[in-house]
Amino acid sequence: MQNATTMNRGDASRARRFPRGARVTVEALAGDPYPLFHELRAAEPVTWVPELGMWMLTRRDDIVEVLADWQRFTTDAPASTIRDIFGSHMLTTDGEPQIRYKRRFIGPFRRGNLERNLLGTVRAVLDGLMEELEDGRRRAADLRARLARPLSVRSICRVLGLPERDGARLLAWYDDFAAALENFTGDPGVRRAGKAAAREFGEYVTPFLRGKRPVPAGSTIAGLRADAEPLAEAEMVANLLIILFGGIETTESAIASAIWAALTHRTASRPAADDPGRLDDVFEESLRWDAAVQSCTRFTTEPVEIRGVRIPANETVQCMLGAANRDPAHFDDPDRFDPDRANARDHLSFGAGRHFCLGATLARIEAREALARVFRLPGLRLDPERPSRPHGHEFRAPPGVWVVWG
Numbered sequence: 001m002q003n004a005t006t007m008n009r010g011d012a013s014r015a016r017r018f019p020r021g022a023r024v025t026v027e028a029l030a031g032d033p034y035p036l037f038h039e040l041r042a043a044e045p046v047t048w049v050p051e052l053g054m055w056m057l058t059r060r061d062d063i064v065e066v067l068a069d070w071q072r073f074t075t076d077a078p079a080s081t082i083r084d085i086f087g088s089h090m091l092t093t094d095g096e097p098q099i100r101y102k103r104r105f106i107g108p109f110r111r112g113n114l115e116r117n118l119l120g121t122v123r124a125v126l127d128g129l130m131e132e133l134e135d136g137r138r139r140a141a142d143l144r145a146r147l148a149r150p151l152s153v154r155s156i157c158r159v160l161g162l163p164e165r166d167g168a169r170l171l172a173w174y175d176d177f178a179a180a181l182e183n184f185t186g187d188p189g190v191r192r193a194g195k196a197a198a199r200e201f202g203e204y205v206t207p208f209l210r211g212k213r214p215v216p217a218g219s220t221i222a223g224l225r226a227d228a229e230p231l232a233e234a235e236m237v238a239n240l241l242i243i244l245f246g247g248i249e250t251t252e253s254a255i256a257s258a259i260w261a262a263l264t265h266r267t268a269s270r271p272a273a274d275d276p277g278r279l280d281d282v283f284e285e286s287l288r289w290d291a292a293v294q295s296c297t298r299f300t301t302e303p304v305e306i307r308g309v310r311i312p313a314n315e316t317v318q319c320m321l322g323a324a325n326r327d328p329a330h331f332d333d334p335d336r337f338d339p340d341r342a343n344a345r346d347h348l349s350f351g352a353g354r355h356f357c358l359g360a361t362l363a364r365i366e367a368r369e370a371l372a373r374v375f376r377l378p379g380l381r382l383d384p385e386r387p388s389r390p391h392g393h394e395f396r397a398p399p400g401v402w403v404v405w406g
């Protein structure tokens with residue numbers, strides 16, 4: 001996830017030293033980045049990308065090392081857009097402050113608690129969504145919009161403790177957040193809209209935090225209310241915002257990508273709907289094959305050296321998870337989509353180190369349940385009339401997954 005400010009230090013000497021990096025464009029990264037990643041990994045594994053104003057890493061080993069080294073590679077940057085819009089939270093702090101935040105939120109996201117408190121909701125939501133799909137006269141749908149999105153919004157509402165019917169409101173704010181977090185050119189109107197959305201979310205959620213509106217037992221907000229050493233309200237709101245932001249499009253994208261990948265590579269990999277282990281294999285391999293979050297961004301706190309390349313303090317390093325996941329030093333024949341791959345789970349698609357994704361188990365539970373339903377549709381296939389391909393440099397997924405069945 002990017003929480004960077006883009007610095008424009010694309011000076012000529014760096015461009016000369018890193019000629020391949022100098023040719024990298026956001027457009028190429030958003031289209032099919034994998035040939036580019038292979039080239040960089042082999043020839044310029046630590047490179048400078050003037051178009052982004054950032055250093056870029058593509059080898060899995062280097063990325064694992066950087067993500068483990070929070071003292072020298074921090075998420076805590078004074079001018080980060082995520083902090084500007086949301087305030088201080090677990091993804092813009094490191095060391096003690098991050099631990100203080102994160103430990104208060106981990107409980108509801110543990111597998112046992114999710115299975116107890118959330119699985120019923122996920123199943124009920126899917127029952128409703130599948131009924132709507134199967135009721136229609138046309139046996140055709142965009143499964144991203146009709147299934148993956150509503151499932152991820154309603155699930156996150158349930159884990160936080162917010163009414164599911166408020167999902168549409170949350171989605172409306174979401175677009176303003178997303179624009180503001182990608183506002184690297186500093187457009188004041190976009191920033192204002194992002195801040196206004198964050199403020200409105202704060203006003204909406206405060207009555208729940210203060211006990212003026214009910215929340216279900218076991219939910220995140222119930223835990224915050226019962227905390228013996230409570231965070232300040234602004235800290236609670238900022239962390240709820242990053243959870244909300246981190247949990248909607250990511251999960252929606254990952255489920256959409258998994259369905260797309262399984263249907264695209266259908267001969268080898270169409271999952272058996274009643275075999276949860278097989279569904280998990282498909283999901284993990286699709287996370288590896290095309291990560292929904294393509295990068296983790298860090299800031300150097302001191303001068304560092306990676307593979308002989310010196311990077312000064314206060315610069316931005318983008319760790320390309322999609323590149324790590326296709327590193328041939330770790331994954332055999334990495335471009336092949338293969339749910340039987342023994343080490344698919346070594347992907348870095350949920351990050352690594354102290355900022356490892358809080359919602360990884362939640363996403364896995366939602367995906368398993370969603371794939372089980374979807375692959376029960378008889379004769380399910382991608383709609384040849386509405387082709388779609390994965391796209392995106394930061395957040396990556398097919399814009400829609402149009403399928404037909406029957």
Ligand code: HEM
Pocket residue numbers: 001002090091092102109242243244246247248250251252254291292293295296297348349350351352354355356357358359360362363
């Ligand atoms: C398949 C879906 C998901 C993917 C691919 C994903 C990916 C990631 C990645 C790569 C990071 C690390 C960011 C970094 O270190 O810079 C991360 C962190 C995070 N994710 Fe997820 N995520 C997903 C689902 C979720 C869900 C459902 C939630 C909601 C609970 C969530 C909440 C978070 C939070 C709060 C963090 C920051 C954790 C910290 O700073 O310690 N994510 N996620």
